[in-house]
Amino acid sequence: MIIYDIPAFPKENLVKVENVWLVDRSSSRRTQVGTLYLTATHTIFVGKGSEDRNELWVLHSLVCNVVKHKASQSGYPLLIHCKNFQVIQFIFPQESDCHDVYISLSRLSRPEKYEELYCFSFNPNVGKAEREHSWDFLDLKAEYSQMGLPNKLWHVSPINREYRVCDTYPADLFVPKSVTLPVIVGSSKFRSRGRFPTLSYYCKENHATICRSSQPLSGFSARCLEDEQMLQAIMKSNPESRFMYVVDTRPKLNAMANRAAGKGYENEDNYCNIKFQFIGIENIHVMRNSQQKLIEVSALRSPSMGEFLTGLENSDWLRHIKSIMEAGLFISKAVAEEGVSVLVHCSDGWDRTAQVCSVASVLLDPYYRTLKGLMVLFEKDWVSFGHRFSHRCGHLIGEAKEVSPVIDQFLECIWQLMEQFPCAFEYNEKFLISIHNHIYSCHYGNFICNSQKERKDLCIKEKTHSIWPHLWENKLDFMNPLFKPDQSQNQGLLRPSTAPYCFKYWRRLYNRFDRELHPRQSELDSLMTVKEETQQLEEELALYEQKMAVLDKEHAKTLYMQKGVLDSKQALWSLPLDTSLANTPQDYISGFIGGAPNVFTLQQGERESAEVCLYGDKTKSSDADNSDQESGVADFSSHSSGEESLPSEESVKDPDSDETGPNRA
């Protein structure tokens, strides 16, 4: 095997255990034996007697929890649940090994200090200048000016330069020009954690804005003149409109309960010309439990349809997604159709508020449906505005109650929109999944810490790398071949249906590593290949046309054919879409075995299948590359476990898990 050069590799921490079983949970016949290594940053499993692709790399920061299971016949099982929904099961021959790995991994996967996170040791071979440059890839100032800011109504206030007014806000904030510093300070004192109303999105066409803040400290009757002036100024900065919406994204009951603690919501009587609206999105605790249930459903092994649908319903997950989408739609319609500005808040204004503002932005502005635009949206509405990534994603050991899939829900809202508007997005599903992975992986510095101030104090930009240039370099993988930016229905406001049946279960995310559950051929991949080939053809065509022109002129006296270019090509996209995806039958009989006296288990029959390779790559057929074809028969029996069959196909290494190997990206 290849031992990767892992930076800061403390030899004494290296644990190595041989003869460990890696269990493929979807089918026992893909179980393989190999050696397990624990390094400072990764758990690495190397299949025995295999080439280097038969490796499994798991970043410690992606590990959600480690569980020892009861000893079985085959040994001592250890289950690792990852934050990217991968579930890995090892079986150790020795109890002591299992325990050692359990203890080490439990510690390694729960860092206490930021400095232990992977991004601080991740060291691709790039120079200092290049790293620093990576942080300049996105320039929020330029982005705001793209939006049309500053202008005669809005400007950047220097008030938070030192993070003194609000330590969870960014240094640069847009406020109405008419607002004076004392008003901002006054308003911030009347808002939870000083998060005063400030601009999130500005609509160039009609001057309507989306502003965000935290809840007011209104209690049962408190007022704040400056806060009232602040809202008045925001409304007036939209000259056309005579009122503005104040949207509290919490359920009314929660907001009312907050009043008892001296917080609460705006009283319509105290603020001029506001229309107040509750949108019941549940809090982070409800969302955490909901996702936990969803993950349990997604991880069910051969559930019945009833179990799955009931589980999906009981998780309430899609109901929450729907409520976020509805909130985003409400706001985007207010801005685009009514031309009315909206102030959005929840309690602290960094979870639901971020979700709703960014969903509204995606609906409103085609820019956020491009690769670059979505990156900007993440930096702007989430990173800079102090979404508590470290808490919500559980980067460090700490309050389990702070963890919540707020960001997952935003990504899922975009995915649900992509299902309804297949041509409206420049990026594809893989882009969302890749971002999701990196939010949790701590591979890059972007999603570390809870606020801009914390990141500055930690010198994140000096010590880590930025994710965005890395994603940009791989953008070919993330392009949606169906993207049609010029189509009128993809321009302007998207109006998704929020009927319940429009919300679907996101299999590609929650069953990301259960490859047998996904379509065996991918429409997306085929189309991407066709587009790629089309581009080559265009180039070739241009070349030929140029040559023809030359020939016409000079009567072809000095023509030399370039053999290489002229070699006839077969349709590229008819070639394998993904040769690693073998077509294998599933376990179609389980659950029926043993019930009736006459049923029985089919024996394994060795049958050479003439059709070995699925995707028409004839040259490769009949070699062992696709051994699944032959070994598939074992699936008839749901009980035969532990048989020794090494998968020769890539069953453990996810194609897009570049992030798990340090020197591969």
Place this chain on the structure above:
Amino acid sequence: MEFAELIKTPRVDGVVLHRPFMPTVEGTLCLTGHHLILSSRQDNTEELWLLHANIDSIEKRFVGSLGTIIVKCKDLRVIQLDIPGMEECLNIASSIEALSTLDSVSLMYPFFYRPLFEVIEDGWQLFVPEEAFKDLESMVLFYPWNETTLFGLPKEDEEDNIALWSAESAFTVDEAVMMRAAQPLTGTNGRRCKEDEKLINATLCAGKRGYIIDTRTIAVAQQAKTRGGGFEQEANYPQWRRIHKAIERSNVLQDSLIKLVEACNDQSHSMDRWLSKLEASNWQSKVKEILTTACLAAQCIDREGASVLVHGTEGTDSTLQVTSLAQIILDPACRTIRGFEVLIEREWLQAGHPFQQRCAQSAYSNGKPRSEAPVFLLFLDCVWQILRQFPCSFQFNENLLIMFFEHAYASQFGTFLGNCVAERVKLQLSQKTVSLWSWVNRPQELERFLNPLYEPNNLVIWPSVAPQSLLLWEGVFLRWNRSTKCLDEACQEMVHIIEYNKELQNKVNSLRRQLAQLETEDSPLQTP
């Protein structure tokens, strides 16, 4: 009988038509013997032509003298007609009711329909059994006495041996065969039939094995004995092993469809209610059950090299779902348009699926169900699931499946009339009506059904049957409940991408040829 007797008011002006996601149309409503027509009598406006046979049920409402008829169609569409005048409205409603429930088959539209296109290839001649089975050397084909079904049978069997027993038909992969049948009539006292045993055992050479897939649970199969049915005793069929799968009977299916469509049509409900109603309809479970059984049958043949005999009770419903899906999984030919047509012809029409009975009513029937059941629709749903999982392996697209669904329930063509071959012969369909295949197979029509991503794939395609992998067939069940503008646009874009690619390829190839030609012409100049 004259249709005129049933049409009390043939024409009403000022009728307003409401359709989901379409602008309302005001115009004149006309009733003919077979159609409900609404026309605004203006150019460039779409008219509504609705076959009475497509109408599943109607509801009437009155507000003052304005009557409203809600027409619920078998293709799951719901339209609303506002008709001024109470009497007119009542007349129209009763006419529609009468015309959409005509008892006599010979009054159906296919007997009156004259095609406006030239029949190039007569669809009635599409499936010739001798052709399909010609590769099976050890089989003989023969037509039994009553012409209900066609059989491919092992040569050594005598013709009358099967007379009392189950009817069988075969499909082969290499040396393994797939057969279907009805249940054996063993009864409670375990009757045997030497001929049936001989027939079934004769399909296996020495040393070969076979599987009998009974689509019923063992309990249901046991129960069938009390009614004279039953299952094969293994002692009497030594080379065969029996597997029971739990596919529910067809009468439960109708209820399932009604519940599913009701859930899909209820726009008002919350997420919880939607999911619980979807679950309660049980439709998706049935998709999973049938696909699972079909995969099992395919697996026996492909992986074990064993022969398979599939049967339930009658062998005309779940049996056909299983055998036809197994063939789609195994045989690339069935994934072409022509092959799929042949499959429907052979495994459904010739095999005696009672289309007339099963498709008499659809999801909006409010009467007591007789023998209606969406067996064929469920089969199409399963095909769609496989198509979703292997989007490049089928020559056809979803539109073809939807079209078959529509025509099975209401059609101008005679193909799906009658319940078995014998009835169709008696009705003289091939002389008196036009075949659906004659129309579909015209190049102009075929275009609509082509899958741009199709690349022939000779392999067995194993679908995933996990609930996470099975989707609701929105193209049918949500078809009228959502705007398809964006999805249609995506389909067009896909076609465009591939056509543009082909166009470029052609251009590049022709330029390449021209250049090569020029080069050879020029070459003498270069070599002095």
